[in-house]
Amino acid sequence: MIEVIPVSPKKGLTDFIDFPHDLYKNDPYYVPELFIAQRDLLTKHPFHKHNSLQTFLAYKDGKIVGRIAAILNNAHNKFNNCNDGFFGFFDCINDQEVADALFVAAANWLKEKGVTQKIIGPVNFSTNEPCGLLVEGFDSSPVLMDTYNFPYYIDLVENQGYTKQIDLISWNWEGQNYDDKSVRLLNTLQERLKRSNITIRNINLKDFKNEAAKLREVYNKAWDHNTGFVPLTDEEFDYLAKDLKLILDPDFCLVAEQDGKVVGFGLALPDYNQIFKTIKRGRLLPTGIFKLLFNKKKISRIRIYALGVIDGYRKMGIEACLYGTIIKEYKRKGFKCAEAGWTLENNTLINNAIAAIKGDPYKKYRLYEKDI
Incomplete structure (x- = not known):
């Protein structure tokens, strides 16, 4: 029964x-x-x-x-x-x-x-x-x-x-198996953006509350045409940002701004699932907390979690600069693999860009629907 x-x-x-x-x-x-x-x-x-x-x-x-x-x-x-x-x-x-x-x-x-x-x-x-x-x-x-x-x-x-x-697609890179054109052109792209007063910088964790407010505005604008998108309330975004702050690496949290106005951002996160996998039944106590604290340096993968630019600033090279900087830091820090995901299957522009730097569409997730 x-x-x-x-x-x-x-x-x-x-x-x-x-x-x-x-x-x-x-x-x-x-x-x-x-x-x-x-x-x-x-x-x-x-x-x-x-x-x-x-x-x-x-x-x-x-x-x-x-x-x-x-x-x-x-x-x-x-x-x-x-x-x-x-x-x-x-x-x-x-x-x-x-x-x-x-x-x-x-x-x-x-x-x-x-x-x-x-x-x-x-x-x-x-x-x-x-x-x-x-x-x-x-x-x-x-x-x-x-x-x-x-x-x-x-x-x-x-x-x-x-x-x-x-369908939602996640992309994978192993080791140095990626096209580093965006890294090689990084200085040129950044100089071009500077002529429009656009710069790429790391997030300022000492001013995190104000930074999060600026990123929230970009987040709700940059993805608003995506299938199924729902804008986050101020409180919901702050809840997410507070959680992410605990695990983010500022070298992988990048802000694009023009004259102080944030127009895009890119965020990659260390894959803490490599640690969570060892924490029995998801309990941090009594021993899980020590695995979390002492195994951070063993993480070998990153996930490019979000990368978006608002209307009016796309196709200017900002996206390439964000990707190039993340790839540069990935290499410098010695990570062994990376995932970008997910992307909508109908987002041809971003999917073609990821494929061009040798991203492998290695996982697919599906949203289903049914008339009630």
């Missing part, structure tokens, strides 16, 4: 967070999410002030066999002039009946909330957070803030009637 039970912060939340650890315990590529980070995401994130979420656990013969979250993102619906709902945090044993029960529970909750058009997913909570179902590239661990799932998830989702909305 399959039973789907709503989860509350006071009852079932720990089981909801921990279920993937048991499901993937024998998978060599699985990386556990930090428990404290997942708990705060599900209970304290500013998202909850303006939106709604209900998590569910599926039980079969008294044992937890799946989970899902139904998500009503009011900001998405207002920005995109629609009435959609989302599913996220989906994990399940290889059992279609269990998956069906979870999807039905999520759909029913969204209908009760007044959703009348589509259900889209997986997202946790929007495309600003980890999203997409892994559909290609199952032979390596996910990089920081990427999703991961078993291949059979594709059938579980598609058998429920979900169809592709769009």
Whole structure:
């Protein structure tokens, strides 16, 4: 017998967070999410002030066999002039009946909330957070803030009637296997930009609050035409920035500005998943915190997390300067591999640019949709 039970912060939340650890315990590529980070995401994130979420656990013969979250993102619906709902945090044993029960529970909750058009997913909570179902590239661990799932998830989702909305591509470079043209031309490009009073600099961590406010404005402008984009509120961006500040390397956080106005930025992050993978069940205590503190120098990969320029400043060479500077620092610091991701499959301009510097499209994630 399959039973789907709503989860509350006071009852079932720990089981909801921990279920993937048991499901993937024998998978060599699985990386556990930090428990404290997942708990705060599900209970304290500013998202909850303006939106709604209900998590569910599926039980079969008294044992937890799946989970899902139904998500009503009011900001998405207002920005995109629609009435959609989302599913996220989906994990399940290889059992279609269990998956069906979870999807039905999520759909029913969204209908009760007044959703009348589509259900889209997986997202946790929007495309600003980890999203997409892994559909290609199952032979390596996910990089920081990427999703991961078993291949059979594709059938579980598609058998429920979900169809592709769009694919998201992650790109990989190994060692020095990249075209360093942007590095070789870096000085020339920077000199050209200076003639327009545009400079590239590192983020100023001593003035982080003001820097974050400037980057927030660029973030909400540079990606506003992307499929599924939702602008972040001031509080949501500050929440994200506060988390990223704990792990960012200022040499990989670059700001492009003209006469003091920020017009673009690039951010690459050390792949802390290489450490998180060794932290049992995502618990920092009692020993996980020491792995986190003492293994930072062992990280060998970076993820180019965000790189954007606002309208009116594109195709001037800013993007090439941001990429060139990141590649230069990647080489100087001795990293062994890098990921850029993700990019929308229909973003021809950026995909061609990445392919031109020998990026390998090694992973693909899919957003699905279904009429409710």
